[in-house]
Amino acid sequence: MFDFGRFYGLEDxxxxxxxxxxxxxxxxxxxxxxxxxxxxxxxxxxxxxxRPCINLKARQETLLADIEGPGVITYIWITVTEKAYKTCVLRMYWDDETNPSVEVPLGDFLSTRSE
Structure with missing residues (x-):
């Protein structure tokens, strides 16, 4: 795995x-x-x-993270039931976008195959 923290100038x-x-x-x-x-x-x-977890409500959006400023996401840990791989949609917005830069079923984003 590449360590983004070793980029020049990111030591601080x-x-x-x-x-x-x-x-x-x-x-x-x-x-x-x-x-x-x-x-x-x-x-x-x-x-x-x-409260290390949240319960997602059907047909509602749930904010998972709200980060200000520049950064690098290095790790995402999500534990769900197998059904959620197909039924949950992950959306990511950058810089106050109105349309998501990422919009994908959770299982596809995580490269998880569900039958």
Missing amino acids: AETFSISAENPTGERDRGALEIPGLDNPARRLGKGWKV
């Missing part, structure tokens, strides 16, 4: 993680969810990643 680049709890990747904004009574992490309290 900042890295950050986007997650269900922190879709903008802001520093110190992850693990702020307070677990509800029905959450298995309820005894851990605030400060733990108690």
Whole structure:
């Protein structure tokens, strides 16, 4: 795998993680969810990643990441049921575009074959 972080001039680049709890990747904004009574992490309290995933609603758009400024996406980790490979559409917009630069079924984007 090519390491984009080794490009000349990127040694001072900042890295950050986007997650269900922190879709903008802001520093110190992850693990702020307070677990509800029905959450298995309820005894851990605030400060733990108690919402590491989201449930997608049918026929609705869900924002996965909202990143400001230039950058490089080096890793995407998505765990879904097999049905989602065909039924979920991934859209990516760059620089305030009105039409997506990427619009593809999730399984095709991930090169995952589903029967």
